[in-house]
Amino acid sequence: MLSQRTRYTIRALQHLARHYGEGPIHLTDIATAQNIPGKFLTVILSELSRAGLVATMRGRDGGYWLALPPVDIRYGDILRLTNGALALVPCASRYAHEHCKNCVPEEECELRRIMIKVRDETAAILDRLTLADRFDAGPDEAEPESALVSQ
Template sequence: MLSQKTRYAIRAMQHLADCYGQQTVPLSEIAAKQNIPPKFLTVILSELTRFGIVESQRGKAGGYRLSIPPVDITYGDLIRVMRGSLALVPCASRHAHECCKNCVEEHECRTRALMLQVRDRTAELLDGVRLSDPIALEPSFAPAEEAGT
């Protein structure tokens, strides 16, 4: 699962993408419209600024904006910046690879083999969707008791 920090970062970046080409966006606007705690958002935007994806402007007309066009930012990029990897297990990570503790040898591990496939398909999907792309909304899931499960 994505961390709360990563989900907030994605929503903040979607908001900035929607405002791309306009004035800077105040932190308070992003926080209010995306339901993100302002102090946490400050940390997230600072991190995204260090990675060069967002730029900030101080002062009365201050705020944040994307430093590169939304068409040049994929969801895979965002998740990698915030999480470090798309892999669900450390042994399937390309850039943060670690052997799993209490596991069989990697070359014998079917779980790792499956997770490598999951990582690659996830990367293919997330790297194919850009921040500028429209995303169709899906209906909410019915509560478990209503769905009969």
Template sequence: MLSQKTRYAIRAMQHLADRHGQGPVPLSEIAETQNIPAKFLTVILSELGRQGLVASQRGRDGGYWLALAPAAITYGDLIRIMRGSLALVPCASRYAHEKCTNCLEEGKCRTRALMLEVRDRTAELLDSIRLSDRIDSVPPFAASDSDK
């Protein structure tokens, strides 16, 4: 599952993408509209700024904006920056690989093979969707859907 920090980062970046080209967006607007604690949002936007995705201006007319065009930023980029990996288990991570404790030898582990496939397909999908792509909201799951 995505961490709360990663979900906040995605929502903040979607907000900035929606306002792309309209000048600096105040932190308070992003925090209020996206229901993100302002202090936590500051940390997230600073981290995204260090990675070159967000720029900022201090002062009365200051705020944040995307440092790149929304078409240049994929959801895969965002998740890797905030989470470090798309893999569900450490032994399937391409950039943060670690051997699992209490597991089979990697070359014999079919769970690892499955998780590598999941990682690759997830990366393919997330790297194909950009902040500029339209993503519509969907209705909540019905009670019977949540059991699946």
């Protein structure tokens, strides 16, 4: 399950993607439009700035904008940045691997083999989708419609 922090991060980045190329957007505008507490959003945007996904400028005409084109920001990268790992169990994680407590040895664990497949499929989907993809269709339609992004 995605944490609230991850959901806020995605919504903030989606907002910035929709306004890509329009110049800096004030924090309060993002917070209001996305219903994100301002203090929490400040922390999130600061982390995104350090990660190189968001740029910022101080002052009256300042604000935040995407540091990269939306097509270059993948959902997989966002989740790895905020959640740390895509795997559902620690023993299936590629980057944050840990042995599971109270489990059988990894080479004997059938659940681990299944979870590695789930991790790989999830990663493939999330690494294919970018902030440039729009999901205006209903939830039953799997394919995103690529949006035209002004530059």
